[in-house]
Amino acid sequence: MSAPDTGEPSELVVGRYGELWLKGKNRRDFERALLKNTKRALAPVAPMKLVREGAQILAIPEPGSESRVGDLARRMAEVFGFSSISRARTAPADPQAIAETARTVLAEALDALPRGRAIPFRVETKRGDKSFPMISTELDRFVADRVIADHAERLTVDLSHPELTLGIHVRPERTFVFAERVPGAGGLPVGTLGRAVALLSGGIDSPVASWMAMKRGCEVVFCAFHSFPYIGESYLAKVRRLVARLARFQVNSVLHEVPFTAIQEAIRDGAPPSYRTVLYRRQMARVACRIAAREKASALITGESLGQVASQTLENLTCIGAASSLPVLRPLVAFDKFETIELARKIGTFDLSIEPEPDCCTVFQPKKPILRGRIEVCEDAEGSLDLDALIDAALEASERRVIAAS
Amino acid sequence: MESIYLDHAATTPIAPEVRRGMAPMFEAEFANPSSRHGPGVRVREAIEAARARVARSISARPEQVVFTSGGTEANNLAVLGLARAGRGKHVLVGPTEHASVREAAKALVSEGFEVETLALDERGDLDIERLVSRLRPDTVVVACMLVNNEFGTVSPIPRIAKLVRANAPNARVHVDAVQGLGKLPVSFGELGAHTLAISAHKVHGPKGTGALVVEDGTRLRPLVFGGGQERGLRTGTENAAGIVGFSIAVELAANAQRKTHAHLSELRALLADELAGLAGARLLDVGSEHSPAIAALSLPGPPAEVWMHHLEERGVHTSVGSACQGNRGGIPPALLALGFGEEEARHILRMSFSSMTTAEEVRAGAAALRAVASGLGVKP
Structure with a gap:
């Protein structure tokens, strides 16, 4: 030939x-x-x-x-x-x-x-x-x-x-x-607009949000939270495969795997049940900001979209955003689910995302999550917990991996 | 007596890297990859890493790779699976396909499919204009091999795939790339087929493992039913050790492909030179492009089967027909498609090489041919 x-x-x-x-x-x-x-x-x-x-x-x-x-x-x-x-x-x-x-x-x-x-x-x-x-x-x-x-x-x-x-x-x-x-893929070359930390859940949305940030020139560092032994190692395996897929668009990717169980247990034991999800997300934002400082990143990226699930209200997003010292970019904020799915298919993350695998947000999930969270309630609840020490410990035990494109 | 193995198109020895990579899968990493505990997850990760490695080696994406028990199953899954999921009842099969494609197509006849065999042109190439003229709106499968296993003839798959896609919207193109892998560039995207079959043991990997690569959105009916592994297309607990070995073998083969092609071309040219001293013998060049891994020799005197056993007596292992024909004997259909009469076809011996074959082995093989010729008293 x-x-x-x-x-x-x-x-x-x-x-x-x-x-x-x-x-x-x-x-x-x-x-x-x-x-x-x-x-x-x-x-x-x-x-x-x-x-x-x-x-x-x-x-x-x-x-x-x-x-x-x-x-x-x-x-x-x-x-x-x-x-x-x-x-x-x-x-x-x-x-x-x-x-x-x-x-x-x-x-x-x-x-x-x-x-x-x-x-x-x-x-x-x-x-x-x-x-x-x-x-x-x-x-x-x-x-x-x-x-x-x-x-x-x-x-x-x-x-x-x-x-x-x-x-x-x-x-x-x-x-x-x-x-x-x-x-062509359009957008701007990855890296020309700096670096951001994406909170990756393993679902359909956060990989698409990460891809959109890359498209606008951000180099994305990934951060995932796991709740062993409430969920299995297979969750992290799935997240790594997603990161490997996303690495195609920026070649190599860094993934921080953060143990989150102790933080979740503290919230379960010391905060109003309806606020658990919002409080988890506030702590994730805090951890991600600390990782951003280490990685010289200047923003957070999440797959949140307005009203997609009952708890994604303006009030709840405000509560979550208030815990972050960095701007929280939400590229999917105005997307319908089917638009996100269409993009996920195009990017090649959809099939990986739908592999059935519980993520840490499902752990101790309340029957009735709060719909219009208030920052004061969040701060009150957090005041009674020793979260700083728990966050330090989680970061201490977290693992940083470089994942090659698949 | 030293053994000289010149039958690499039948199968190849396992590469040391492959054996080493497989070893842990027979020891600590024995868990079921579907188990949700740590050991299971580790085996799952090994399989997924293998999938990514295979995909990378053939320019496909990991989710396109379906592991099977080998080339035969991959070919069966494609021909039967595409036909049964398709919108129509017409199937076209290349004239020199491997038995695993031919027989699968034949099985479709009893399900009401009309199966047509394509033709070669006078040069021995697939007759492409004729192929296009046979395409119909109800054509569901066009199966064509990349490299013929008896002559090494290469088919222009990218062009065939383009023509089929443009002129038969319901047809899916299946390519059997088993003999091409590691010898020619094999890129799923570049070949343009809907499905592609590859096998481990032709590229220094273990027997009993292979893959069907499937383009996104291609509908395929599975052959086996059960727990839903391999996206339901090939259910059953995965052959984790085989898959890991396969992936290493494919990666080695792909990385070395250009080097291997150059090396094999030298070997084939060397064999042609050496044959010059053997009157009445010739190296067959069938079609306009060949894989250098395969040399089909037309030999004078007694049937090739006799030559083969006499060569074996001298430690040189070759083949007549295709080893995959089993022991059924008879004339390979590829030879008949080429217009060989039964008598001529009986005089064809195949020598086939791999990256592990050396020039010394080829010289020794040719020397053995000459010795056998004089022993048999062959006169051209």
Whole structure:
């Protein structure tokens, strides 16, 4: 399965990023982070080199890895910061050579389209090299004239509603010819907007919330609470698998596993039962803030959404938020459950999240949780418990793991 | 007498890393992975880590990997499972498929399915235009192997998958990649099939374990019913040791694939050179692209079976037909599909290599062939 050695690989991947709003130092930081993140994501896929060219990053497979170009493209589509991704072939800056390459690209693209009806088709040239001898529309027509003849019965020119667009991008360094342009992951390169600690429960919501924070440039450190022996080790195993999945979007992830049983027992024994869930969450926020300080993170992220369960009221969220010294970001606050599920499926965390596994919030769950919690009640209850010592002990016994992407 | 094993397409010796990785699963890590206590969770984690390792090695996602008892079960699960869950009754099967695909398809006939066998073109490649012309709205399965086990012919799966997806919306593409793994790049995403079968023991892993890789959203009817392991697609307490060994083997094979391909290409070229001294013998190049792991030899004189046993007498182990045919004898359908007559087909001997095969072994194998030729008094 070897390609002829022409010096130039048969195919490469083009990742484009929007540049209009990027200025000065911001732009340099963005590009540096995007290049670094792309390299970390793509290096394990196949030997390749990355080249930045204009507002594009090219992934060029090393000789012998040409057949992995599709894998590189698919992986690149998971890296935040790209607006679109194409598998492309390259050609020298010569209309005849471009038409020749276009012929190959078109034949491959037609394999993926149904036979038996004419496919609306157009050529679309973008000319980034103004020294090229033809203007864009001239090259469109030149190439179209030469490729359509091969497939006269399968193609019909339609400039306004094409189903197949043959893209040509003429640049000073090389010309790209491509037939597919898939959306990139969008967002900002992970790390460009700092670091945040996500409270991960193992459910559907918190992994999606974490992913959304990553999408907006946050590097996410994860924090999970376990209540052994009220719940089993299999809970942590599930959380680790979720973190491994999410690590795909930022390469490696740190997970803090915090034992939470003693804190829960203290709350069970010394606070009003209806306030247990709110009080658990306040202590989780406190622990997470301490972890954030260690990890140099500047915000918390939760999967909370307004009114999704009876206890997620504005009052309860206020009680929980008041325990945090850092801003609590809730990317899902206005999401309906089905919207979250749709995203979870896309990210690949849904199947893992629905593995039946109780989490620590179910331990000593009250029959009637408070719906409109009051901060004074929370603070009163906490005043009578020695929570600081318990939180210190929990942090002391917590475990920090680095989890690789799965 | 030294034993020279040139039958790696039948099975391979277990790699030391695989054996070491499996050892704890026979000792401390014996618990049932479905148990909810600590020891059970540890075995579950070992299986999930293995799943991630297999997935990474073939560019799939962990949740797409369903562990099975091997390539045969993976092929059966795909052909039967896809057909029974599909919207239609028409099944297309490649002309040189392994028995586990062919026989599974044959079993579907009694369930009312119409099973058609595809054809090869004059070069020995799958006739793709003919395949496209056979696609129908009620086609539910198109099964095609990546590398043929008798000749090493490689099929252009990415193109086949694209054509089938574009022209038969209800059809699911199954690829048997058992002989391709570790020799060619095997990427689930790149091949573009809905399901893909792989096996451990062809890549220095243990027998009795393999996997079917299933694209998200692909409907599949299970063959076995029970406790719901492997997302209900392959229920039964997992073969944890086998799965761990399998995953290590697949990872080693994938990491070394380019190196292995280069090494095998040298071995096959060496064998071709060495054969030049044996009049009437030739190395068959069937189709436009080959796996270098497999060398099918057409030999003069007595049937290949006789050659095989004479070689064995000299410590060289080869095969006629496919070991997976069992002891039923007869002419492999792949040979008939290629237009070989029964007489010609009887003269084909297979030598097959792996990353562990050395040039010395290939030279010794060729020397043994020459010695057998003169012993048998073969005249071209």
